[in-house]
Amino acid sequence: xxxxxxxxxxxxxxxxxxxxxxxxxxxxxxxxxxxxxxxxxxxxxxxxxxxxxxxxxxxxxxxxxxxxxxxxxxxxxxxxxxxxxxxxxxxxxxxxxxxxxxxxxxxxxxxxxxxxxxxxxxxxxxxxxxxxxxxxxxxxxxxxxxxxxxxxxxxxxxxxxxxxxxxxxxxxxxxxxxxxxxxxxxxxxxxxxxxxxxxxxxxxxxxxxxxxxxxxxxxxxxxxxxxxxxxxxxxxxxxxxxxxxxxxxxxxxxxxxxx
Numbered sequence: 001x002x003x004x005x006x007x008x009x010x011x012x013x014x015x016x017x018x019x020x021x022x023x024x025x026x027x028x029x030x031x032x033x034x035x036x037x038x039x040x041x042x043x044x045x046x047x048x049x050x051x052x053x054x055x056x057x058x059x060x061x062x063x064x065x066x067x068x069x070x071x072x073x074x075x076x077x078x079x080x081x082x083x084x085x086x087x088x089x090x091x092x093x094x095x096x097x098x099x100x101x102x103x104x105x106x107x108x109x110x111x112x113x114x115x116x117x118x119x120x121x122x123x124x125x126x127x128x129x130x131x132x133x134x135x136x137x138x139x140x141x142x143x144x145x146x147x148x149x150x151x152x153x154x155x156x157x158x159x160x161x162x163x164x165x166x167x168x169x170x171x172x173x174x175x176x177x178x179x180x181x182x183x184x185x186x187x188x189x190x191x192x193x194x195x196x197x198x199x200x201x202x203x204x205x206x207x208x209x210x211x212x213x214x215x216x217x218x219x220x221x222x223x224x225x226x227x228x229x230x231x232x233x234x235x236x237x238x239x240x241x242x243x244x245x246x247x248x249x250x251x252x253x254x255x256x257x258x259x
Contacts, residue, residue, distance in 0.1 A: 002071070002073060002074070003068065003071060004067075004068075004072075004073075004074050004076070004079050005074055008074060008079050011082075011083055012064050012079065012082045012083070015082040015083045015085070015086040016057065016061055016082055018086055019053065019054065019057040019082070019085065019086055019089070020054075020057075022089075022090075023050040023053045023054050023057070023089065024050070024054065026045065026046075026049070026050035027047065027050040027051060027054065029041075029045050029204070030044070030045040030046060030047045030050065031047070032205050033045050033149055033152055033205070034151070034152035035151065035152070036149075036151070036205040036206065037150065037151065037205075037206065037207045037208060038148050038149070038150055038178045038198065038199055038205070038206060038207065038208050039148065039149045039152075039199075039204060039205050040104065040105035040106070040147070040148060040198070040199050040203070040204045040205070041105070041147075041148070041149050041204075042105070042108070042145070042147050042149075042154070043149075043154065044149060044152055044154075053085070053089045056085050057082065057085050057086075059081075060078075060081035060082045060084075060085050061082060063078035063081050064078055064079060064081065064082060066078065067079055104147075104201075105147035105148055105198065105199065106198075106199075106201040106211060106213070106218075108147035109146070109147055109148075109196050109198050109211050109218075110211075110218060112143045112144070112146070112147075112158065112181075112196070113181070113194055113195075113196055113211075113218065113219075113220055114220065115142060115143055116139055116140070116142075116143060116181055116194060117194050117220040117222060119139040119142065120136065120139060120183070120192070120194070120222045121222050121225075123135065124222060124223070124224055124225060125224060126224055126225060126226050126227055127224055128188070128189035128190065128224055129185065129186075129189050129190070129191060129192045129222045129223060129224060130189075130192075131162060131164070131183075131185045131189055131192070133160065133162045136160055136162060136183055137160050140157060140158045140159070140160055140181070143157075143158050145157060145158075146158055146178060146179030146198065147198070148178045148179060148198050148199065150177065150178055150179075155178065155179040157179075158179050158180070158181055159177065159179060159180045159181070160180070160181050160183060161176060161180055161181070161182050161183070162183045162185065163182065163183070163184045163185065164185050165185070165186075165187050166184035166185060166186055166192075166193060167186070168184075168193060169182075169184060169193035169194075169195050169217050169219035170182045170184050170193070170195050170210060170217070171210060171217050172209075172210065173197050173208070173209070173210055176197045176208060177197065177208060178197055178198050178199070178208045179196075179197065179198065180196065180197045181194065181195075181196050182194070182195045182196065182197065182210075190223070190224065191221055191222060191223040191224075192221070192222040192223075193219050193220075193221055193222075194219060194220045194221075194222060195210050195211065195217050195218065195219045196210070196211045196218070197209065197210055197211070198210075198211045199211065200212045200213070200215075201213045201214075202214075
């Protein structure tokens, strides 16, 4: 009796490593999403699917080891099981992926911020931005659900926190729950910075924090628009910026972050 070829041995080894990496990671994510303070998922990841794949992979690996111990020839069917399990599991994933959104939690949070910013900007006068919590609260109905889980539970809706006398966007928000939009109004209502509490783009699990990219908070600036000036775009700003002064001077330097 002869052992299987190197090609067969290598194929099984790579298949086993791929299964452990992909579905072991999925299983770990599913467990962490149920216990983390905040996780970057819209829905709770399945525990059953990766667990079933790993269980089947374990049976296939056992059949492979038995074949080796019994010095089965190249044609032994147990040598084919691990690659078959890998291909089958990936095919099922491909089919299921058609119903999933390709957007990340940061992408969805950014779109919600843009929508809120647009709605707030539409309600801004030529002299000052709105700061009535009741008016701003009504804008949340258009945003849907936040793209985060809190200890495995979906958030039903966004919440709002209005802050006054700010000098920049909120960078830290201890004690504020994920899915909260922070509307930070400048003195004399000359502008308002809009940020959100969720997770940094680089993290999928952790305590609630202001949504940021590369350490910089994602924010949009609502500001008064004089009648003769075009409405500002909704592109995200990655550095601090001051609202225009009453005299129209927009070059005010880099202010301190808000509270």
